[in-house]
Amino acid sequence: MTKPQSQQAKLLTLKNKNGVEMTVTDFGARVITLKVPDKNGTSVDIVLGYDTPQEYIGGHPCFGALVGRYANRISKGSLWLENQHY
Numbered sequence: 483m484t485k486p487q488s489q490q491a492k493l494l495t496l497k498n499k500n501g502v503e504m505t506v507t508d509f510g511a512r513v514i515t516l517k518v519p520d521k522n523g524t525s526v527d528i529v530l531g532y533d534t535p536q537e538y539i540g541g542h543p544c545f546g547a548l549v550g551r552y553a554n555r556i557s558k559g560s561l562w563l564e565n566q567h568y
Contacts, residue, residue: 490536501525512538512546 493514497503501519506512514532517525531546532538538546561568 506548507538507546509538511548513548514538514546 492508493505494508495503495505501517501523503515503517503525505514505516507514512531513529514534515527516529517527520526529546
């Protein structure tokens with residue numbers, strides 16, 4: 483998996499009122515950080531991965547991935563949700 487050298491991976495940070503913060507890249511929507519408050523309220527990053535978005539380019543193909551390589555591509559895939567078959 484490569485990204486053209488002329489392009490830099492960018493970051494997007496999402497936060498909520500409970501102190502949870504997630505940073506993702508525009509390169510495959512990879513999760514760079516997921517910070518949650520511990521029992522003392524201190525923010526802790528719980529994601530195992532690289533320190534910068536550039537390290538994801540050419541790195542392990544699954545680090546930080548939101549979905550696997552077969553997402554939405556399984557033939558005849560289906561599921562039951564609240565008594566409804568999809």
